[in-house]
Structures are given as structure tokens and as C-alpha cells.
Amino acid sequence: MPDSDKTDAQKKAEFREWLEDSGVMDSIVKTLVDMYTLPEQPEDPLAFIRNNLGGPGVGCADKDALIAQMSEDLEKLRALCEKCEDADQAHKEGAKTDEDHQEEHKETDHPEEKGGEKVEGEGAATTEEKPS
Numbered sequence: 424m425p426d427s428d429k430t431d432a433q434k435k436a437e438f439r440e441w442l443e444d445s446g447v448m449d450s451i452v453k454t455l456v457d458m459y460t461l462p463e464q465p466e467d468p469l470a471f472i473r474n475n476l477g478g479p480g481v482g483c484a485d486k487d488a489l490i491a492q493m494s495e496d497l498e499k500l501r502a503l504c505e506k507c508e509d510a511d512q513a514h515k516e517g518a519k520t521d522e523d524h525q526e527e528h529k530e531t532d533h534p535e536e537k538g539g540e541k542v543e544g545e546g547a548a549t550t551e552e553k554p555s
Contacts, residue, residue, distance in 0.1 A: 451476065454471075
């Protein structure tokens with residue numbers, strides 16, 4: 424039967440059946456029930472419906488805010504990683520400087536010791552000669 428031959432009542436009945444079959448009616452009713460059971464009614468009921476229609480999860484407005492927050496947090500994380508890398512590099516350079524300083528300190532504080540062996544006078548042998 425062409426659309427022009429159908430009565431308004433028939434068109435409405437078919438439309439309602441299509442909405443029910445596709446799950447639209449269940450989603451709308453669930454969203455309205457969710458809004459009804461809130462402790463306080465939302466300031467913007469249309470925004471609530473838009474954000475909650477379509478199943479579980481975060482609504483569009485919330486997603487935009489979360490994406491913006493994630494971008495901000497990602498930049499903070501990158502800055503902290505860079506600081507950490509700089510601090511690590513400075514620590515490594517400081518450790519090398521400390522080792523160099525310890526070597527200098529060892530040589531200047533104990534001039535009689537060179538290479539881990541004690542020198543007992545000028546011209547003294549630092550190693551024992553082995554007999555041939």
C-alpha cells in the first residue's frame with residue numbers, strides 16, 4: 424500500500440513499531456527513567472537526554488571536557504618527563520664529577536701512594552722483582 428493511501432493512524436502505528444523494533448523506544452524510556460530517579464532534576468534536561476541517550480558511557484559534552492583535560496594532563500606529563508630526564512642527566516654528570524673529585528682527593532691527600540702501592544722514598548721500587 425503506497426504511503427498516500429495510509430491513514431495517519433496507520434503511519435503512526437508503523438512508525439511506533441519501527442521505533443520499538445530498533446530499540447529507540449527502550450533507550451528513550453530508560454533515559455527518562457534515569458532522569459526521573461536522580462536526587463535532583465538536571466538544570467538542562469535536553470542536555471541530560473543528549474548525554475545519556477545511546478547507552479552506557481560518557482556523554483558528548485563530558486567527552487569533550489575529558490579530552491581537553493587529557494590533553495592538558497599529557498602536556499604536564501611531558502614537562503615532568505623532561506624535568507626528570509634533565510635531573511637524571513645532572514645526576515649522572517654530578518656522579519662523574521664526584522668520582523673525578525675523589526680521584527683528585529686520593530692523589531693530593533696521599534702523595535706517597537700511587538696506583539694503590541705505597542712508595543717509601545724517592546727511587547724506591549714499586550714492584551718486587553721476580554728471580555729469573
